[in-house]
Amino acid sequence: xxxxxxxxxxxxxxxxxxxxxxxxxxxxxxxxxxxxxxxxxxxxxxxxxxxxxxxxxxxxxxxxxxxxxxxxxxxxxxxxxxxxxxxxxxxxxxxxxxxxxxxxxxxxxxxxx
Amino acid sequence: xxxxxxxxxxxxxxxxxxxxxxxxxxxxxxxxxxxxxxxxxxxxxxxxxxxxxxxxxxxxxxxxxxxxxxxxxxxxxxxxxxxxxxxxxxxxxxxxxxxxxxxxxxxxxxxxxx
Numbered sequence: 505x506x507x508x509x510x511x512x513x514x515x516x517x518x519x520x521x522x523x524x525x526x527x528x529x530x531x532x533x534x535x536x537x538x539x540x541x542x543x544x545x546x547x548x549x550x551x552x553x554x555x556x557x558x559x560x561x562x563x564x565x566x567x568x569x570x571x572x573x574x575x576x577x578x579x580x581x582x583x584x585x586x587x588x589x590x591x592x593x594x595x596x597x598x599x600x601x602x603x604x605x606x607x608x609x610x611x612x613x614x615x616x617x
Numbered sequence: 618x619x620x621x622x623x624x625x626x627x628x629x630x631x632x633x634x635x636x637x638x639x640x641x642x643x644x645x646x647x648x649x650x651x652x653x654x655x656x657x658x659x660x661x662x663x664x665x666x667x668x669x670x671x672x673x674x675x676x677x678x679x680x681x682x683x684x685x686x687x688x689x690x691x692x693x694x695x696x697x698x699x700x701x702x703x704x705x706x707x708x709x710x711x712x713x714x715x716x717x718x719x720x721x722x723x724x725x726x727x728x729x730x731x
Contacts, residue, residue, distance in 0.1 A: 508660075537718075537719075539721075544626065544723055544724075545723055546621075546707055546721035546722050546723045546724050547661075547707065547719075547721040548721070549718060549719070549720075552718065562718065594660055594661070596661075605651065605663040605666060606661075606663075606719060608653075608660035608661040608662070609660050610659060610660045611658075611659075611660055
C-alpha cells in the first residue's frame with residue numbers, strides 16, 4: 505500500500521512553460537485535493553475532487569487546471585507557469601468529507617524562473 | 618467563513634519542557650479540528666483530531682489537545698518535549714457537511730534544544 509504518491513519531487517520551469525504534477529492514491533479514496541504551501545501561509549487549497557468526473561475550485565485556483573478521470577489519479581496542470589507559482593505542492597486524499605483525516609503525499613517542490 | 622489562527626510562528630523549548638502550541642478557530646457551525654505535523658522535507662501527517670466525541674483528544678507521540686468552545690481554541694500540548702518533536706505543526710478546521718475542505722493555519726515551527 506503506497507498511499508499517496510506524487511511525481512516529480514523537484515521541478516524547475518521557465519516562465520510560460522506548462523507542466524503536469526502527478527498524484528495517485530491506492531486507498532480507493534473518493535476525495536482528493538491539491539494544496540500549495542508557502543512560507544508563513546500554511547497550506548492553501550487549489551482544487552479538489554469528490555469523485556471521478558467531479559472537481560471544484562479551492563481558495564487559489566487561478567493558473568491551475570485539474571481533471572479526475574479515475575478514482576486513483578488527480579493530476580494538476582500549470583498551463584503557463586509564473587514565478588508566483590513557485591511553491592511546494594501537496595496532494596491529499598480522504599475516505600469521506602469532514603471527519604476523516606486526509607493523507608498527504610510527499611510533495612513536489614516547484615521553482616519557476 | 619472558517620479560519621484558523623496559530624499564535625507564534627516559532628516556538629522554542631528545552632528538551633523535557635512543556636510544549637504548548639496555540640490554535641484559535643472561527644467557524645459559524647460546529648467544526649472538526651485537526652493538528653498535523655510536518656517533519657523536514659516530508660508531507661503532513663495527522664497528530665490528532667476533534668470530532669465532538671470528547672473535548673480532550675489524545676494523539677500520537679504523547680500529544681494531546683483540548684477543545685474549548687467558549688474560547689474557540691484547540692491548543693496542542695505535550696508534557697515533556699523530545700528532540701524528535703522538532704517539526705512544523707499545523708492546526709486545521711474542517712466544516713461539517715462540506716467536502717472535506719481543510720482550512721489551515723499558518724503553522725508553528727517548534728525547535729527543541731538540549
